[in-house]
Amino acid sequence: MSLEVIPVRIEKQQGGFDLYQDIMNSLDGVVSLEDGDILVISSKYTANSQNRILDIKKIKSSEKSQSISERFQIDAKTAEIVLRESDKIFGGVAGFVLTSSDNILAPNAGIDKSNVRKGSVILYPDLPYLMAEQLRRKIFLNLGIHVGIIIVDSRLMPARIGTTGVAIACAGLEPVHDMRGQKDLDGNTLKVTLKATADNLATIANHKMGEGSESTPVAVIKKSGVKLTDRKIRTDEMAISYDQCVYVRGFQSKN
Template identity: 35%
Template sequence: MARALRIIGLETIPNIKPGDDIADLIVKSCIQEGINIDDGDVIVVAQKIVSKAEGRILDINSLKPSDEALKLSEVTGKDARFIEAVLMESREVVKASPGHLITITRHGITCANAGIDRSNVSGLENIVTLLPINPDVSAEKIRRKIKVLTGRNVAVVISDTYGRPLRNGQINVAIGLSGINPFKDYRGMKDLAGYTLHIKNIALADEIASAAELVMGQAQEKIPVAIVKGLKIKIENNHTAEKLNMDKEKWLFK
C-alpha cells in the first residue's frame, strides 16, 4: 500500500442536468484546473451527480401512496409519497420505526430510505434523487469514456453517504465501481509476529470513498468529484461494488 496519498477535489464541475456526460465534464474540469489524470488514479464521483445525469430525479407529488406506504407512514412519520418512492426502489423493508425506514435496495444495499435523498437537488421537499439503476455500470461507462478522452487507465468509484449500524455519524461508501478490486485481502498473509491472518479483508473501495469525502464534503462545498493519487493499485476489470453487500443470511444482528 502507499505511504502517502493525494486527494484533489475538482471545483469547476458545473451543476449537473439530465443527459450530461460526467466523464467529459471531469476531463474538462481537470484541464481547466491544471490537474493531470494519470494511470492508476482513482476518480471518486458523488452518487448525486450520476443520478442527476441519468435522469434519476422524481417528483413524489406524482405518486399515489399504496396501502403499505400509508401504513409505514403511520409508523415512521414520513410522507407516504416519499415512502412509496422508497418501496419502488426496494426489495425488502428491514426495519420501520419512528423517524427511520431501513430497506434493502434493488442493488442489495441495506440503507435508510433506499438511498433516496432530497439534499443538493432543487431545494424543494417534493423533488428527490434515486440511486442509479446500476451504479457499477455507471462507473464503467465513466471509466471507459475517460480512457477514450485521455488515454489513461483509471479506476472509478461512485460514492454515497451511509449510516453505520451501531455507530453514530455517517461515512461515504462505494455503491458502484469499475477498474478496482473492492477489497484488500490479507487473509493467508503473515503479520509481523508470524501469525497467519484469517479474517482481515479490508473494504478498500469504501475506505477510498470515505477518504475522498474529506475534500468533497456534503453541503456547499460544490466538489462532487475527487481524484485520489498515489494508491499504487492495480487496475483490474470484472469487479463490482455489489461484492461489498453482505447477504442477509450472514447478518449477525437482525
C-alpha cells in the same frame, strides 16, 4: 509515496447531462488524469446526470406504502418511493425505513432531499456498476490511460455519530483485498480479514468532497497504490449476504 486527494469543483446542473463530458470539462486546467489515478464521483451527481429526480407531488401512493407510512411515520408518497427503490425492508424507526438498495444497507433506500429543488428527491444512480465501467472505458479510449472509478455515497455507521463514505459501485480497481493467510505483527495467521479497498478510498475522498454546499462532487486520488484491473467488477463483490452480516444477524436474533 504519499496519497493525494484533489477535490474538483463543478457547477451544479439540474437533471440529464453528459457525465463524462461534464467531468472532463471540470478537470481541465485543475488536474490531469494519469495512469493509476482513482476518479471518485458522487452518487447524487451521477444520478443527477441520469435525471433520477422525482417530484414528490406527482407520486401516487399504494396501499402498501400507506401501511409503511403509518408504521414508520413518514409521508405516504415518500414511503412509495422507498418501496419502489428497495430490494428489502428490514424495519425502521420513526422517520426512517431501514432498507437494502443495490446491496447497500441504507435508511429510506438512499433517497435524498438535499441538493435538489424543494419538493423533489434524488435517487441512487441507475445501474451504477455499468455507469462506472462505461466511464472507465471511455477514459481509456479517449485518453489512453487506465484509471479506477468509484461512485461514492454517504452512509451512517452502526452506533457511530456522523456519516462516512461507501462505494456503491466501482470499476477498474480490485474493490477488496483478501488478507486471509497473511501474518499479523505477532505472527498470527489472519483468518477473516478482507480489506474494503473501494470503501476506504470512498471515505477518504468523501472527507475532501464534503457534504454541504462545497459543490465538489468529484475527486481525484493519486498515488493510492491500489491494484487496477481491466476485468468487469461484479455487483456483489463488495456486499455480503444479510444472513452472514454480523449486524443484521445480531439485530434479528432472539434473546
